[in-house]
Amino acid sequence: MKNICIIGGGACGVAAFIELFVQISTQKLEDQLSITIIEKSKKVGYGLAFGTTEKSHLLNTQAELMGIFADEVEHFSEWLHDNAYRARGRVEEENGDIDHAYTSRILYGDYLHEQFASHLKKAKSINLNVELVCDRADDIEVDGERFKVILEKGNPIQSDYVILALGNPEATNFKDFQRYPHFINSPWPAHKMLEKIDKKAHVGILGTSLSSIDAVVALMDHGHEGKISLFSPEGMLPRVQPIENNEIVRSYLTLKNVHMIKRKHFRAPKVKELFRLFMRDAENVKKGPIDWKEQDRLGKKADDYLAKDIELAENGGDAILNVAYSLRYDAAKLWSWLSEEEKNRFKKWLGPHWAVNRHGMPLSNAKRLKALMDKGVLTVHAEIGDINPHENSFEVEFGEKGKKTVDNLINATGSPSQVEDMDCTLTENLLKKQLIHPYPSGGILVNELTLEAINKSKVCGIYGTGHLLNGMMLDVNAVWYNVRSIAALCQDILFKARYGENC
Structure with missing residues (x-):
């Protein structure tokens, strides 16, 4: 019996498991394959993105595109019709239109977890062997024609195919600041950020993207009274997503x-x-x-x-x-x-x-930001320059002569693009062994059709998903795109398992 190991139990990991289950069950391969899922958190489906308990942390994509099934993108909006008003979370909608609603991230995490649990139960009903391991994968060794996945605490796992569904790593561009207690390296999870910041503090946020907006919203939801300053090279906020985009047909860029x-x-x-x-x-x-x-x-x-x-x-x-x-x-x-x-x-x-x-922001968040700007609470600054740390503050330079002193500094610049810069023990070890290879534009080199890693060791059977592919692929932070790509990945694994390897 061959084993498929999924490393990571966030959205991509759940999508990979469900797609594998669907393909295995429909092809009647449950007696030939087993699945192992490695996730360090006790609950699968949430991760940092969808585990936030902040109800104002909204998805940045409308519900109609967030289904976890490759060919049923509307599945989440259908789930919402039955669950939104009895499930925890928040739904921002216009005119009662669930399909075009922006829901809280935790509500989407609940959806992912429910789908995982449901399909895990179905897998057991057809005697498909699925094992969930609560641990962290730190390394992969090539063991003959198989892999040995090395865990932080538990015994190694023997596997034939490995899917890297690692999620988004934390930013690593301001490592030197992490020794300062008034520096927060990520707005996720929000409670760690909120615990460090006094409500009257002047907060500086590095970045003006969707993550920085989530940080602003979380601060205000918890009664923050001080000023907030956003800093970035461009100084551009995301545009505002329409309630419903006007449908157009392109004539030129086709x-x-x-x-x-x-x-x-x-x-x-x-x-x-x-x-x-x-x-x-x-x-x-x-x-x-x-x-x-x-x-x-x-x-x-x-x-x-x-x-x-x-x-x-x-x-x-x-x-x-x-x-x-x-x-x-x-x-x-x-x-x-x-x-x-x-x-x-x-x-x-x-x-x-x-x-x-x-990648625009939901309309409700835009209106909140506008109100803060009108009150003089929120400001946005471009052309960020030197950042000088002090014992209880940071001095941030911007523009030609601009300078502001903030009490706390939050790094919301996002995950590093280059795989060499990602703070991940597993990818560091895979790079050293040349089991994955960096792609110049970011992430790792993969076969674009199957997402199988291309490496100098000529070892087959390692696949990547999500942010790990941010250079070769586009939209790797979009659930709908990852779900669609993962379907092709799973099809390739099952074809090889069924008919033999041909790397």
Whole structure:
């Protein structure tokens, strides 16, 4: 009997287990395969992202796209119809529309845990051997034609295939500050952050992305009275997600048109070509020219844009938001067609603009931020410079001559992109053994179709998911994208298990 080991029990780990169960049970392979899930937390499905007890920590994607089944993306919204008003958590909706609601993260964690428990019970009913191990995986050894997964506390686990569903590692870019008690390296979990901060303190937050907004919301929910200052290189807040995006059909930035560039010019497309096509689509939707210089928010005052963004979101968004949203299902393929050089060019040139337009904040959070800005409680600063730690404070420089002293500093810059920078014992050991190989744009090198790791040791059977693939793949922090990719991963494992290895 062959074993499949899933390392990590967050959203990706749950998706991998459920998809494996579905494929194993429908192919009648329960007497040939077993599954082991390694998760250091006692409850599967939550992780840092969905284990937060803060009811104002909302998902940044509408419910209709959060189903844990690859071909049933609407499953979560269907679950919400039956459970939202008796389950813990919060549901932000307009006009009673559950499908377009933004729910609290803990409510989604409850959904994941319930689906895991339900399918674990079903697995036992068909005699599929599934073992849940509460431990941390620190290393993987190649043991003949099998793997030996080394645990922090327990005995090693023999396995034939390993799925790395490790979640998002903590930021490592300000390690030197971690010795200061008034520095918080991550806004997750929120209770650790809140326990350290006095309610009257002036709080500085490094980063202006969705994680920094979650930190602001958590502080205010717990009665914070002091000022809050956000600092980042660009100083751009995420745009505001419309209640419901206006549906559009792109005429220019299409897979067909980009593929024509490949076959006509015998080369990969360039980022500038994709952006020109994007511009044409946006102006076509707007039915007129767009002042693209005005759209460049780098270094400009965030509060000047927020009120306008809220108004646009209440009316279906603007052309740029809607074109970006319409690319949801094509962006990953377009990304795969870019060369490494062009991927890096995109990250440096368009990355921040894509991020704020494609990954917007829920409308309810935007309104809360606007109220704080109007009161002078919240400020956003661009062009972050030197950060100087003191015994009880931090001095943060920004812009040409800007400088602020804050009592506490929260690092909300997000997980490191490069696998070498990830604070993870397991990935460090796998790198040393060359069982995984870094990808220049971030994460590890994998087969894009199956997510199997490509390594110098030519060892087959290790697969990656989620943030670990942040360079080769796009949208790796989106549940719907990971679920879809994991389905292909599981199909590859079962094909090999059934018909033999052919690496």
